Amino acid sequence: xxxxxxxxxxxxxxxxxxxxxxxxxxxxxxxxxxxxxxxxxxxxxxxxxxxxxxxxxxxxxxxxxxxxxxxxxxxxxxxxxxxxxxxxxxxxxxxxxxxxxxxxxxxxxxxxxxxxxxxxxxxxxxxxxxxxxxxxxxxxxxxxxxxxxxxxxxxxxxxxxxxxxxxxxxxxxxxxxxxxxxxxxxxxxxxxxxxxxxxxxxxxxxxxxxxxxxxxxxxxxxxxxxxxxxxxxxxxxxxxxxxxxxxxxxxxxxxxxxxxxxxxxxxxxxxxxxxxxxxxxxxxxxxxxxxxxxxxxxxxxxxxxxxxxxxxxxxxxxxxxxxxxxxxxx
Amino acid sequence: xxxxxxxxxxxxxxxxxxxxxxxxxxxxxxxxxxxxxxxxxxxxxxxxxxxxxxxxxxxxxxxxxxxxxxxxxxxxxxxxxxxxxxxxxxxxxxxxxxxxxxxxxxxxxxxxxxxxxxxxxxxxxxxxxxxxxxxxxxxxxxxxxxxxxxxxxxxxxxxxxxxxxxxxxxxxxxxxxxxxxxxxxxxxxxxxxxxxxxxxxxxxxxxxxxxxxxxxxxxxxxxxxxxxxxxxxxxxxxxxxxxxxxxxxxxxxxxxxxxxxxxxxxxxxxxxxxxxxxxxxxxxxxxxxxxxxxxxxxxxxxxxxxxxxxxxxxxxxxxxxxxxxxxxxxxxxxxxxxxxxxxxxxxxxxxxxxxxxxxxxxxxxxxxxxxxxxxxxxxxxxxxxxxxxxxxxxxxxxxxxxxxxxxxxxxxxxxxxxxxxxxxxxxxxxxxxxxxxxxxxxxxxxxxxxxxxxxxxxxxxxxxxxxxxxxxxxxxxxxxxxxxxxxxxxxxxxxxxxxxxxxxxxxxxxxxxxxxxxxxxxxxxxxx
Numbered sequence: 001x002x003x004x005x006x007x008x009x010x011x012x013x014x015x016x017x018x019x020x021x022x023x024x025x026x027x028x029x030x031x032x033x034x035x036x037x038x039x040x041x042x043x044x045x046x047x048x049x050x051x052x053x054x055x056x057x058x059x060x061x062x063x064x065x066x067x068x069x070x071x072x073x074x075x076x077x078x079x080x081x082x083x084x085x086x087x088x089x090x091x092x093x094x095x096x097x098x099x100x101x102x103x104x105x106x107x108x109x110x111x112x113x114x115x116x117x118x119x120x121x122x123x124x125x126x127x128x129x130x131x132x133x134x135x136x137x138x139x140x141x142x143x144x145x146x147x148x149x150x151x152x153x154x155x156x157x158x159x160x161x162x163x164x165x166x167x168x169x170x171x172x173x174x175x176x177x178x179x180x181x182x183x184x185x186x187x188x189x190x191x192x193x194x195x196x197x198x199x200x201x202x203x204x205x206x207x208x209x210x211x212x213x214x215x216x217x218x219x220x221x222x223x224x225x226x227x228x229x230x231x232x233x234x235x236x237x238x239x240x241x242x243x244x245x246x247x248x249x250x251x252x253x254x255x256x257x258x259x260x261x262x263x264x265x266x267x268x269x270x271x272x273x274x275x276x277x278x279x280x281x282x283x284x285x286x287x288x289x290x291x292x293x294x295x296x297x298x299x300x301x302x303x304x305x306x307x308x309x310x311x312x313x314x315x316x317x318x319x320x321x322x323x324x325x326x327x328x329x330x
Numbered sequence: 331x332x333x334x335x336x337x338x339x340x341x342x343x344x345x346x347x348x349x350x351x352x353x354x355x356x357x358x359x360x361x362x363x364x365x366x367x368x369x370x371x372x373x374x375x376x377x378x379x380x381x382x383x384x385x386x387x388x389x390x391x392x393x394x395x396x397x398x399x400x401x402x403x404x405x406x407x408x409x410x411x412x413x414x415x416x417x418x419x420x421x422x423x424x425x426x427x428x429x430x431x432x433x434x435x436x437x438x439x440x441x442x443x444x445x446x447x448x449x450x451x452x453x454x455x456x457x458x459x460x461x462x463x464x465x466x467x468x469x470x471x472x473x474x475x476x477x478x479x480x481x482x483x484x485x486x487x488x489x490x491x492x493x494x495x496x497x498x499x500x501x502x503x504x505x506x507x508x509x510x511x512x513x514x515x516x517x518x519x520x521x522x523x524x525x526x527x528x529x530x531x532x533x534x535x536x537x538x539x540x541x542x543x544x545x546x547x548x549x550x551x552x553x554x555x556x557x558x559x560x561x562x563x564x565x566x567x568x569x570x571x572x573x574x575x576x577x578x579x580x581x582x583x584x585x586x587x588x589x590x591x592x593x594x595x596x597x598x599x600x601x602x603x604x605x606x607x608x609x610x611x612x613x614x615x616x617x618x619x620x621x622x623x624x625x626x627x628x629x630x631x632x633x634x635x636x637x638x639x640x641x642x643x644x645x646x647x648x649x650x651x652x653x654x655x656x657x658x659x660x661x662x663x664x665x666x667x668x669x670x671x672x673x674x675x676x677x678x679x680x681x682x683x684x685x686x687x688x689x690x691x692x693x694x695x696x697x698x699x700x701x702x703x704x705x706x707x708x709x710x711x712x713x714x715x716x717x718x719x720x721x722x723x724x725x726x727x728x729x730x731x732x733x734x735x736x737x738x739x740x741x742x743x744x745x746x747x748x749x750x751x752x753x754x755x756x757x758x759x760x761x762x763x764x765x766x767x768x769x770x771x772x773x774x775x776x777x778x779x780x781x782x783x784x785x786x787x788x789x790x791x792x793x794x795x796x797x798x799x800x801x802x803x804x805x806x807x808x809x810x811x812x813x814x815x816x817x818x819x820x821x822x823x824x825x826x827x828x829x830x831x832x833x834x835x836x837x838x839x840x841x842x843x844x845x846x847x848x849x850x851x852x853x854x855x856x857x858x
Contacts, residue, residue: 201719202711202719205707209703212696213692213696217707219694220707221708222676280698
């Protein structure tokens with residue numbers, strides 16, 4: 001029997017074929033900068049851009065974690081109230097230590113925040129994986145729990161950071177290193193670490209595989225429970241890092257801290273090119289998405305074209321457009 | 331089908347000459363010169379067909395012969411590139427299945443297309459709810475549903491939830507759905523693939539019932555014994571072309587196979603092992619998989635290809651999924667003489683047991699991913715011992731696999747979903763071998779792939795065991811098992827019912843063990 005060759009010989013091993021979801025967010029970012037400059041040249045000033053990007057840092061940092069959760073096929077609605085809860089616990093912890101430790105209370109508080117974030121993420125992850133509850137429902141539940149806990153801890157009011165720590169802690173948000181605002185630096189470091197983990201390690205490969213097709217992952221000997229749970233833990237740690245940066249800006253944790261952040265974060269991830277159904281995650285796209293969201297808000301404030309009260313409407317429109325692009329570019 | 335299917339050209343010619351040329355009765359359905367092209371590929375080429383009232387016409391052919399395309403054209407799911415269809419002398423120009431149904435043609439799909447969350451009755455009347463003044467008339471629908479189900483001998487209640495009934499009953503519900511309206515032509519696309527002995531018999535009664543009411547039946551099946559029993563006329567397709575239509579019962583199963591294949595087949599299967607199998611590698615005692623498998627014991631030897639035969643639902647896949655930790659199971663297993671128990675597929679892989687799933691698109695490959703990540707997915711730790719992934723190692727691995735398993739790809743950066751079924755299967759085989767297993771379990775090695783790729787895969791499987799590994803092949807294709815395996819175990823209803831080896835490795839013996847009843851003659855016809 002003859003086995004006919006029906007295909008041309010194999011071509012070179014490396015090829016770069018970029019898709020819309022790879023470059024789209026960055027093109028949108030550039031387009032937005034150009035439009036902004038046309039409307040108001042002040043928009044491109046270093047001060048304004050630094051301000052805007054600093055403000056986007058929280059969304060970006062949490063978004064890196066969300067990229068892991070979403071590309072592993074999950075979803076986390078609890079990030080906003082988790083951030084508030086972590087901030088509250090952290091401030092209370094620091095305030096308690098401040099009389100004895102003074103400045104050392106801050107790193108202790110930060111370590112506490114990371115620990116709390118880790119356990120919050122672990123809780124979410126175990127409910128979803130071991131408890132086999134839909135991520136939407138599981139994190140809707142914990143969202144309510146975290147929000148209620150911060151309301152309870154603050155007694156409905158606010159938990160302000162101790163006077164003795166306020167000035168010491170201030171540079172974490174308002175300081176710069178070599179002219180670069182610290183929150184921007186931190187978000188770049190988090191994104192670089194996230195990109196390394198997602199694209200260059202075995203865990204990252206397994207995370208995408210679980211999100212792309214849970215059955216294929218299982219049949220390939222990958223533990224779906226472990227992989228997904230770790231994604232939620234990464235998310236929890238990212239929320240803690242964002243909370244640590246956020247403390248100086250507000251000076252207190254209140255029941256409204258981090259309200260609706262989950263929507264901002266999910267929007268940033270989705271317009272960054274990561275598919276909500278799981279699979280391939282786009283870390284740098286998420287960063288671009290977070291910046292895009294803040295740029296639009298900023299643009300609406302400094303121009304008189306559209307009322308700034310409509311910011312949320314414009315962001316809502318953008319997420320829908322991003323989803324439509326994902327659907328039709330297939 | 332190896333040695334005994336050697337073609338005598340003269341016999342094929344003689345058979346071809348016996349084809350029916352003209353009919354005396356006016357056909358109810360006539361297809362003329364149907365051609366279907368997808369881009370440059372012609373999947374159906376000038377096929378003409380007459381279907382007479384009250385006739386059971388079987389359509390046979392290999393995978394890719396164009397049977398399904400032809401049936402989809404006749405039932406309005408696919409538009410032909412060229413050709414015409416007449417129904418009782420009136421030319422049809424339908425573009426939609428609903429128009430074909432109005433013309434009196436119904437198709438019973440091969441796949442189960444029912445809504446699991448709804449009841450049997452709701453499924454039967456889905457899209458054509460009976461009612462008055464906008465209200466659903468449940469009582470009337472339930473009565474009609476019960477009647478129709480009874481007519482085809484299906485015992486499920488109309489109010490049962492479809493998701494909870496067995497697969498075979500779902501197939502019967504699907505048939506009931508197609509028969510709900512009065513049709514002039516009913517097309518069955520491999521209706522018996524998921525049915526077992528008794529259900530097959532009932533379905534055949536249903537078909538004979540249709541015939542007696544003057545309804546024409548077009549019947550696609552891979553089971554030539556069924557075709558021989560039932561068909562009044564047998565139409566053979568090969569490579570998208572019509573080979574001919576022949577009066578039923580004049581063709582033996584061997585004749586049908588010859589007409590379907592039409593060429594030398596001796597090289598399809600590799601030579602069997604020359605030396606006897608070595609020492610036991612895998613020994614399984616008293617395996618239980620709750621709900622699927624009861625008390626199964628077997629031994630796999632080094633250098634051996636052991637086949638597992640049985641009907642769909644016999645528990646073969648579940649047995650091995652249980653043994654490697656993909657589903658809960660109990661068994662005492664020894665690998666190379668050491669007792670083991672796998673809690674997870676990872677543990678099985680690490681111990682040297684690899685499983686190739688029957689569902690390559692759903693469970694085997696990440697279709698959106700490129701080739702290298704697919705190839706290395708179950709062996710990441712082995713290929714990348716350090717902290718991070720090394721591109722160069724992946725590139726080398728895929729290059730080697732593409733060469734070794736002759737995977738035809740346009741470029742290394744292609745995505746797995748872009749490969750043909752045969753090449754996907756070869757990629758999957760390469761993936762399963764990446765963990766360097768000593769025992770390879772292959773579930774349905776060649777489902778839905780063409781004959782050239784089949785022959786290659788059989789050769790690869792034989793090469794695996796020649797290298798000193800041991801292999802288990804699960805297949806629903808009895809000829810494949812007979813052609814490839816050194817020994818075959820037959821399962822039925824979760825238990826091993828017997829072994830076929832040596833001279834007893836025949837389709838008849840396996841079918842007998844798999845159903846524990848000789849597939850009895852319904853119309854006429856004799857078993858070969």
